[in-house]
Amino acid sequence: MKPTVMLITALSCAASPVLAGGPVVIPADPVVMAPSPPPALDWTGPYAGAQLGWGWASIVESGDPDIDGDGYVGGLHLGYNRDFGSIVAGIEVDYNLANIEFDNGDADATINTLAHLKLRAGFDTGSTLLYLAGGVARAEADGGASGTGPFYGLGIEHRFSPRLSGGAEYLVHSFDDFYSGGINLEVQTLQARLSFHF
Template sequence: MNMHAKTLTATAAALAMVGFAGAANAGGLAEPVVQPAPAPLPAPVPAPVSYGGDWGGFYAGGQLGWGQLDSDAFGDADPDGALYGVHAGYNYDFGSFVLGAELDYDATDISDDATGIDLDSVARFKVKAGYDAGRFLPYVTAGIAQATTSGALDADDDGQFAGVGVDYQFNDSIRVGAEALQHQFDDFDGSGADIDATTIAARVSYTF
């Protein structure tokens, strides 16, 4: 082998070694890139179930309570007894203010043994104004009442009433509450007797 051939062989070998070393260095010096594991997503928390805040719409239900009469016609006695009935109405919810109208009817077990007068029923037309406190609705109410009596005084007559109440939204469909009313019937059916009546009732209503 002549000198020129030896030189080419040595040069080729040197280039091959340089290339191999470069490839080895490139693979050996580069650190592997470790990707961080993605953070786990928080488990969704269900929104709490809440009721209340919307008092608008139709409702109907029933009531059970107690009533007492007061009149000079009964002497020293103030006859009292149970009452039970139904009601239906509609509310407009204006935000913090609620305005509504209602019809209700109570049958009663109130009678005065001394005079023989029985209070059979009381029907009412109510106007209600309340404050929307979320699940609570305190309100005032007033309107016209009609009382029907039997026995020694078989008659019916109109009067007026006013009172207060509060409702609570048990859930989206059911409301419970309480109401106290004061009634006044002047010169009942021309008898000359002024009759006052106080009623207190627990109420349950269904909204739809």
């Protein structure tokens, strides 16, 4: 009978905290960690890419109606951005071949190249950059005509990955005395852009 007495005594000791209202330990649920957010994209650094789009232009002559033209504009760009947190600023140069043709009824004229020295500043929303642009542009046309003038515009750029971004840009240009005789040239361009970041 001694083993039976020992078994009953052991069971009584084990059950006594529960019967006496003692603490009952309940296994805790496993802790589930929330996934950490992906690191914010940093726009700081050099980039290079290509752009392609369409241009609209008007030749403004004193006392005469405007002469309009349009055609493709496309080329390459190279730039550098600096990310200050919510603000991104940078500088860029580009060079475009163009085929913006005018027809005034007597003779045809064509803008062949369009280049920019550009400053950009915009708001960083994370993977998307909304920016303003401005600077100095140079255009050249057949017959030796050329001009330098200011431009301004706006754009949007989206980072598909840390290395690749794409977007669109709209610019407005003004060239005074582009052709002899006080003829001014106004050009608007809308281009899609693709950039690789280093």
